[in-house]
Amino acid sequence: MSGATDRQRGAGGGTPRATLITNIGELTTNDHRDGDPCGTLHDAAVLIEDARIAWVGSAADATRRLATRAATAADVELLDAGGRAVIPGFVDSHTHLVFGGDRADEFEARMTGTPYAAGGIRRTVAATRDASDAELRERLARLVTELHRQGTTTFEVKTGYGLTVHDEARLARLAAEVTPEVTYLGAHVVPAEFADRREDYVELVCGDMLQACAAHSRWIDVFCERGAFTGDEARRILAAGAAHGLMPRVHGNQLGPGDGVRLAVELGAASVDHCTFLEDADVAALSGSSTVATLLPGVEFSTRQPYPDARRLIDAGVVVALASDCNPGSSFTSSMPLMIALAVREMGMTPAEAVWAATAGGARALRRHDVGAIAPGARADLVMLDAPTRVHLAYRPGVPLVAGVFKDGAAVG
Numbered sequence: 001m002s003g004a005t006d007r008q009r010g011a012g013g014g015t016p017r018a019t020l021i022t023n024i025g026e027l028t029t030n031d032h033r034d035g036d037p038c039g040t041l042h043d044a045a046v047l048i049e050d051a052r053i054a055w056v057g058s059a060a061d062a063t064r065r066l067a068t069r070a071a072t073a074a075d076v077e078l079l080d081a082g083g084r085a086v087i088p089g090f091v092d093s094h095t096h097l098v099f100g101g102d103r104a105d106e107f108e109a110r111m112t113g114t115p116y117a118a119g120g121i122r123r124t125v126a127a128t129r130d131a132s133d134a135e136l137r138e139r140l141a142r143l144v145t146e147l148h149r150q151g152t153t154t155f156e157v158k159t160g161y162g163l164t165v166h167d168e169a170r171l172a173r174l175a176a177e178v179t180p181e182v183t184y185l186g187a188h189v190v191p192a193e194f195a196d197r198r199e200d201y202v203e204l205v206c207g208d209m210l211q212a213c214a215a216h217s218r219w220i221d222v223f224c225e226r227g228a229f230t231g232d233e234a235r236r237i238l239a240a241g242a243a244h245g246l247m248p249r250v251h252g253n254q255l256g257p258g259d260g261v262r263l264a265v266e267l268g269a270a271s272v273d274h275c276t277f278l279e280d281a282d283v284a285a286l287s288g289s290s291t292v293a294t295l296l297p298g299v300e301f302s303t304r305q306p307y308p309d310a311r312r313l314i315d316a317g318v319v320v321a322l323a324s325d326c327n328p329g330s331s332f333t334s335s336m337p338l339m340i341a342l343a344v345r346e347m348g349m350t351p352a353e354a355v356w357a358a359t360a361g362g363a364r365a366l367r368r369h370d371v372g373a374i375a376p377g378a379r380a381d382l383v384m385l386d387a388p389t390r391v392h393l394a395y396r397p398g399v400p401l402v403a404g405v406f407k408d409g410a411a412v413g
């Protein structure tokens with residue numbers, strides 16, 4: 001944690017086995033209680049032991065709790081939150097962090113009216129193929145530090161800027177160095193050299209490229225969109241991935257209505273991401289399904305598209321997650337606080353819904369039960385805000401409110 005909080009080492013010195021965070025003004029546990037999905041506690045405390053949450057309760061009870069383990073009290077580091085808010089670490093379930101170059105010129109052109117097009121991906125593919133492993137690894141490490149500093153403690157990373165067997169495999173390998181949540185996205189766009197042979201490219205994605213990436217990946221994704229892959233192609237690619245043990249997720253309905261959402265639901269995908277252009281049938285399909293709708297408002301911010309209608313989805317009973325989609329083309333930001341602010345200001349979400357979606361929602365989108373909540377047994381991933389409540393994440397947009405970040409019980413922010 002940063003120096004913004006008062007820390008006190010137990011009398012024994014040395015490395016503490018446990019940390020007690022006390023005097024938390026507002027604690028978002030996401031441990032659903034009394035109709036509050038955020039499981040909000042006031043004047044709370046959290047005990048971290050061996051990288052996991054050991055206990056959550058009131059600050060008043062914390063002293064008693066410590067007394068029961070008095071024999072080892074010297075090993076406990078005390079951290080006074082000074083009335084600040086604490087929330088679970090953000091779970092960013094959609095990023096494209098391994099790439100070369102940038103596309104600031106495209107962003108600049110968009111701001112004066114040029115529309116976003118999926119084909120821009122090919123520029124990043126060229127720059128990524130040209131980059132060495134060392135260059136890609138260094139860029140990736142810098143982005144991971146950027147994520148941590150802003151409170152993100154779990155994140156997914158996609159391939160998709162290599163689009164050869166060799167390059168997709170190295171992106172998957174590099175991604176696996178920084179996260180267990182690696183997604184094989186050979187079906188990002190048909191690369192230029194296959195422009196007249198798209199059938200052959202789909203074959204490659206389902207065959208040798210998948211073989212080379214499967215060992216490093218947990219997920220498979222397809223950009224199912226006009227200018228990328230059709231619903232039928234996506235169905236075939238996702239089935240090939242499933243045969244290699246990769247679970248499906250889908251990029252769908254980003255640039256216009258399409259098959260992505262219904263395909264994701266049909267296949268039981270963990271998540272369908274973007275969901276910007278939805279028809280009633282898409283919302284009906286999502287509602288009651290196990291597929292999370294992951295909304296990526298950084299894209300609409302950066303492409304000047306209309307924002308997705310989170311309210312419509314939530315009111316229909318759909319589980320919504322928020323993610324950054326950090327990538328050099330459509331959303332070059334890694335800021336989950338910005339996603340929360342946009343979701344509240346532009347998408348009809350309450351601050352509580354947005355914070356839940358950026359933490360527990362992301363965990364649901366990655367089918368993870370060990371992150372996204374501050375509850376006994378969960379990983380000790382949490383964020384202390386330099387603010388009294390989580391509402392400040394939307395109320396004070398653009399202000400760096402993340403005062404400290406714990407991942408697996410250790411300070412990373």
Ligand code: NIG
Binds near residue numbers: 096
């Ligand atoms: O999620 N939609 C497809 N892929 C990225 C865009 C990538 C790019 O433009 O480079 C996205 O928005």
Ligand code: FE
Binds near residue numbers: 096
């Ligand atoms: Fe994406």
